[in-house]
Amino acid sequence: MNIQVIITIIDFLLWLIIAANVMYVLFFALASHLPKKTHLPSAILRPFGSKRAEPERRHQTSDIRHQTSFLVLIPAYHEDAVIINTVKSFLQQDYPKDLYQLCVISDHMDATTNEQLAALPITLLQPTFENSSKAKALQYAISQTSNVSHHPYDYVVILDADNVVATDFLSRLSQIVRPDIAIQCHRTAKNADNDIAALDGLSEEINNSIFRRGHNRIGLSSALIGSGMCFNYEWFKNNVNKLDSTVEDRELEALLMKQGIFIHYSEDIQVLDEKVSNGDNFQRQRLRWMTGQVQALSQMLPYAPKAIFTGNINYIDKTIQQALIPRSILLILTPLFAFISFIIAFFIPHLSFIFYLWLLLLILLIIAIFLSIPASLQTSAFFSRIWALPQLVWRMLMNILHIRTDNNEFIHTTHQQ
Structure with missing residues (x-):
């Protein structure tokens, strides 16, 4: 086998790998522009692989005998800079006060911060974890609130310590909740004060288009994103203790998919989220995400054959x-x-077709990304920030060297005042 054949084989294998990724992104970018579905799939609460059963509907808002109640959980690890403003903002909800309970899980926050929180009409929990994680905070909150609550809640809402929502957030959620689905709200940037924050916000909106709106538009489950999530309380209480990693949103996704529960993306209910504004925070955040992605893949693969056998398309997709x-x-x-293949084609002309294959992929990828960007962000001022992208990508590539699949240490991203 001569060197030209080896180059061709290696190049084509690399092309196939990249092509699979590009086509996935392009397909769902196109799907995100399809008309919005007027009816949600009839998902139901059932064990993985079991027969379907009729969903329980006693808590639907259409039932005038029952008003929907919410337990709102905010895990806060070293979040002294933002938590007070977040709590005070949320307490302005126009929803009846007796129908929701705001619970802050204060993990390693200052005594002064806890004193201020204790003075507010919320439930303040102060666990002492040796190794903190969001999953542990959620498990602790459910164990405590389920013991002291005078009546069971209907739904659990999870927010981050820096999230800000509109005053009608719970009112609008109460109109769409169903006990047989989970809801992911539209998390979007509340700051774009520099190039890094702007690109971080842009990345989130691209992911919203591809992994949330695009999926729902063709009847597939949305991806979760870590906050702005709403679950049936009983389901969450029964499943939260199964979380044992630092990527609880991906574990929750897998649990929902195994049990055939649809995730609805509510693109009209926004949750404002603070975007990282410096390179070090960006790198730490992406390291957590990349590590979590590898961990989630290793956890989900063993169930994939059963998902294929039972036709669980959502689990396969996730x-x-x-x-x-x-x-x-x-x-x-x-x-x-594409550039490397151009160099190869320059010296070996009859391999020029490889360059054209790569050029085609690059064009399709650019089209996919452009289709995924909301029209409101397609401005010259916004695109002028793209120059910072190579620096951020370099930081992500450096993270590859630090990914450890057995690492369950929580990587914290600090917030600004």
């Missing part, structure tokens, strides 16, 4: 998602390989 290359890295690798 497993594939964990194997995808991050979009920003795709934007670097694709033109890089």
Whole structure:
């Protein structure tokens, strides 16, 4: 086998890998522009692989005998800079006060912060974890609130310590909740004060288009995103103790998919989220996400054969998602390989077809990304910030060297005042 054949085989294998990623992104970017479905799929609460049973509907808001109640959980690890403003903002909800309970899980926060929180009409929990994680905070909160609550809640809402929502947030949620579905609200940036924050917000909106709106538009479950999530209380109480990693949102996804529960993306209910505004925080955040993606893939793969056998399309799709290359890295690798193939074609002209294959992929990827960007962000001022992208991608590539699948240590991202 001569060197030209070896080059061709290696190049084509790399092309196939990148092509699979690009086509996945392009397909759901196109799907995100399909008309919005007027009816949600009839998902139901059932064990993985078991026969379907009729969903319980006693807590639906259409039932005038019952008003929907919410337990709102905010895990707060070293979040002294933002938690007070978040809590005070949330307490302005126009929803009846007796129908929701706001619970802050204060983990390693200052005594002064806890004193201020204790003075507010909320439930304040102060666990002492040796190794903190969001999953542990949620488990602790459910164990405490389920023991002291005078009546069971209907739904659990999970927010981050920096999240800000509109005053009608719970009112609008109460109109769409169903006991047989989970809800992911539209998390969007509340700050774009520099290039890093702006690009972080742009990345989130691209993911919203591909992994949430695009999926729902063709009847598939949305991806979860860690906050702005709403679950049936009984389901969450029965499943939260199964979480044992630092990527609780991906574990929750897997649990929901195993049990055939649909995740609805409520794009009209916004949750404002603070975007990282410096390179170090960006790198720590992406390291947590990349590590979590690898961990989630290793956890989900053993169930994939059963999902295929039972036709659990949503579980298969979520497993594939964990194997995808991050979009920003795709934007670097694709033109890089195209350039390399151009050099090869220059010296070996009859291999020029390889360059055209890579060029085609690059064009399709750019189209997919452009289709995924909301029209409100397609401005010259916003695109002028793209120059910072190579620096951020380089930080992500450096993270690859630090991914440890057995690492369950929580990587904290600090917030600004």
